[in-house]
Amino acid sequence: MWIYEHTTKRRLFKTPVIISYQTIGTESVQSYLRECYEKKYWLMCDCTTPPAIMFLRRQSKDGEIVLVNHSQFGSHGAECEFYSSVKGSPREINFNGALVSAGEKRHHVQLYRNFTSDIPSAASPSSASSNSEMRIDSFIRLVWQLFEDSLTQLADISQPSPSELISLLKVRDAGQQVILCKQENLKKHLYVDAKGFGLLKSNMKKAHRLNSSRRHQSVLLLFATHLEFRNESLRLTTYKGEVFYIDNVRRKNIKINRFDLYDTPCLVALSFCYESPESKPEDLICIKWFAQPFVNLKFPILVHSNYEKIVIDYAIHFLSNYPDIHNPCLYKPLSAIVDNRTQKEFIPSFTVSFSQANKTRRFALFLQETEIENVYPDDTQFSNTFDSIEILKLYEIQTVETLKYRIRMILEDAINRLNL
Incomplete structure (x- = not known):
């Protein structure tokens, strides 16, 4: 024991x-x-x-x-005296403490109800932002979908990377395929960067003055290098060094895994509305918001853990300097990948693809954080999707340098085995 x-x-x-x-x-x-x-x-x-x-x-x-x-990881051997019939494995894929639905895409969203109930204050409990249940909030799911659809999660290493603003505008363009409140596409109500926040406030005021009976809704996305939340006020520093404040932030951030507000640089996503039809146009409030780290400003790939951030950053550096591979691409999925033959699904920490002689090869890497994780995939179940799947046991690694060394060995072995 x-x-x-x-x-x-x-x-x-x-x-x-x-x-x-x-x-x-x-x-x-x-x-x-x-x-x-x-x-x-x-x-x-x-x-x-x-x-x-x-x-x-x-x-x-x-x-x-x-x-x-344990309801999920408490299955003993049949001969063990502590053996019992354990049930409770999640219906959704468990990844580093967060439950993520497989392949769910939303084409119609409504961030807030249309003035049918009071919005709780910051001290009130909320199932939407509760951290006791490790389920991913619908707002986070929506932002993840936009990052995947815009290919922001893809690092095409052979191509020059776009600027931070261009990356956010690509995410905004992906909102064209999502309808907000059954009326207009999300892109019209999605704003980016610090300047976009000024436009958001102006347009929301105008819309509320014209029709206060409807709860107008909008979303702001920006990259921050520092943030601080205190007394319903959020202080942000952008990658350009600009500092500005967002007031009337009614609740703490929705937690993702073990991230906290000091894990930067990060994406900050906020959704805005009015509390009631009687609210003044200047009384715009933010109810839902979250901060999620990404790899770096050159490749703003959202990650599920700080381990992923270190590993993906190093993997991109390694692949960009590795000779004799063509069109290397690294992709970090935020939702599950499904094999079209077996219909099995899992969320790899990242995938790498490259081509040679008009043939594309792809392998996946899965970071196993603990000994008790038993959700890592079997190669044979994903033979139609990946040429190979590599498992890295993080719990056996003590230092960052050792981690980088293991990543280098895994990438080299995978490339050599694929005859490149």
Whole structure:
């Protein structure tokens, strides 16, 4: 039995006491489990691969600590005394703590209801922005869709990269295919950069004056190198060094995985509306917003984790300097890729494609953060989509330099095996 730190997803050390059904009620084991409970440790049983996870629960009656199998990662070996029938695997793909629907695209969106209910204050709970459930908010899904449809998630290494503003305008153009509130395409209500925020406020004021019975809605996207949220005010610094404020931000940002506001540079996406028909035109409010890091300003590819940011940045650098490969492209999907033969799906950390002799080859890399992750794919299930799938076990790596070395080895091996 091992001690497992679930916040960092690390196996720490073996338990100094023997934990079994025969010993769990003894004072020595209970005393040790109480210490683990206070430190918020979990237990890892290596009766199977991947190891089974159990968390600790204090019984309300007598304070005894009991073991509970994790609903998704708590499947023990059949011969283990802690074996039970564990159910609860998600209907959606689990990726680094976030549940992402496979291939869902939205062609009609409505960010807010049309004045049918009051908008909660910042102190009020909200299922939409709750972090207790690891489901991805519909606003985040929408922005991800725009980034994928605009090919902003694709790094065509052989071509010059567009400027930061051009990248955002490409994302805005993708809104042409999405209808907002069953009336107009989203592009007309999607603004980019600091100057776009001024235009957004002007147009929203005008629209509210003309028809205050309708809840007008708009979206702002920009790249920030620094941001600070305090007292319903968001302070942003753009990549140009401009500093400006967005007031009346009613709630904290919607969380994505373990990111916080210090993970920059990042995309900042905000949605705006009016609280009621009686609101003054200048009383524009922001209810939903989130910040998500990207690789770099040259390639503003959104990432699901800081590990991905480091790995993709280095992979792009490596591929741009690797000889004898043609038209190398790196793609970071935000939703699942589905094999057209098996209909199996998964979200790789990134894919790499290149061509030689009029033939395109493609392989995928999956970053496995913990030993208990069992969602990584089988090559045979994606043979129609990828020539190979590489797995990088992050939990075995201690330093950034070692991580870069492993990435280099994986990329070189994959390229050599594909006979390039």
